[in-house]
Amino acid sequence: MRFIINENIVEADIDLRLSLLDLLRDQLGLSGTKKGCNQGACGACTVLVDGERIVSCLALAIQYEGRQVTTIEGLSNSSRLHPLQSAFIEHEGFQCGYCTPGQICSAVGMAAELQRGLPSHVTKDLNATTMVPSREEYAERMSGNLCRCGAYNGIISAIDEIYGASGDRDVARSATLECVA
Template sequence: MAETDYRITRRAVLEGGAATCLFLASGLPVGAQSASATVATARVTTPIARIPMTLRINATEHALELDPRTTLLDTLRNHLGLTGSKKGCDHGQCGACTVLVNGRRINSCLALSAQHEGDEVTTIEGLADGNQLHPVQAAFVAHDGFQCGYCTPGQICSAVGMLEEVRAGWPSHASADVAAAAAALTEAEIRERMSGNICRCAAYPNIVAAIRDAAEEV
């Protein structure tokens, strides 16, 4: 009986490798590929039903029909033309999109518009009284509390909300006495309470000074 030769040749290795690459590149069987493509096409082409909603922005009501996934920030910027609120990180980390909802500051990039029917939403455009700037806005101008200005609308809205929190007696991690009726608005308090708003130009000293001055007027 002849002895079988089980030695592996270089040619066999190359042929086997080429066959494996072709198999991996082919992916799913043809039938499965067709089904997968059909599902993907259906997902892309099926429209999401818009829903009617009424939002009260800067004391004005707006009747809209929106994709239920639309964020409050995108509604303000893309549907109402209120571009003062900026899209920075779009992940709730920089604070450039901060607005006030019923007097409390929120990141509008993380909020769905559908959540806020019936709420009073105030953006940077709604803070001034006609030609009279809000005290926080005026203080930012007086102290040059900005450089490029991109974060400024969020900084100002956040400062307005923060000052209301201080008046309400809310403590912060910098508060020496969390049971005190009202915290002293020290530099450490301001920096801690405004830490959710990032200024990439690093205008923080002027921002702090502006807020301390505005606190005496609002």
């Protein structure tokens, strides 16, 4: 089977029952994507598929043959971190770091949802042409990603710096487009 992982074509013989998470970690050695609950409840295994966030523990790898899968390893290039990774460091958006790859991938996917104008449960104006989310909006949109250390304030601050009204919109736009293209 042929997969596109972090913009690289990868050939792999897989068991049809293999999860995308297990393909990434066990067969391809991409250990940045974490196995947390293995039941889709914690978000530690979040990756991007064609720019949309999914929990990879519940996805069969075969479903994603030929589609663009981006893991935490694919967000940065060899010379620099993704802007959101830098913001997580600056705002102490992690403690143990276990959930961080999933949090970051989820936030990148969330930013793409905002750019497309997709509302959340707490979106106040469903007819707005642009979305400038609040901390409450970020918290709602990121609620599928758990942090057992409780670094939520730093996580939300990092996301707001890059994608919020106070952030550098050009950096945020290019950071999102790089990851969802």
